[in-house]
Amino acid sequence: MNDAVGQASGSAERESGSLFPERVGYIVWVSDHRMARNLEKYGTVHYISRRMLYAVVYMDADKAEDTIRNIERLQYVKKVERSYRGEIRTEYSKNVPDKTRSYSI
Secondary structure, three states: OOOOOOHHHHHHHHOOOOOOOEEEEEEEEEEEOHHHHHHOOOEEEEEEEEEOEEEEEEEEEHHHHHHHHHHHOOOOEEEEOOOOOOOOOOOOOOOOOOOOOOOOO
């Protein structure tokens, strides 16, 4: 019985390349910030903005399409957008010369 469990988890690990599943972030615009707490059942709610009325929700990439379809049906959801935070380049090259040395006293 342990062999079957080990084989099932090992095959999932080989397919994805890591132990953690691929996660995707979505921005869900809502009409009431109190209702945004109900999004917990669709994924991990990372942040809820009270003033701008949106929530950042992370979910598994393989289930994202079905989950988004269900979220869009909710009465308090205005719009759902894909978050591109993971695709933005965060490593910068320093091609500009350092000007602080020319201003030394």
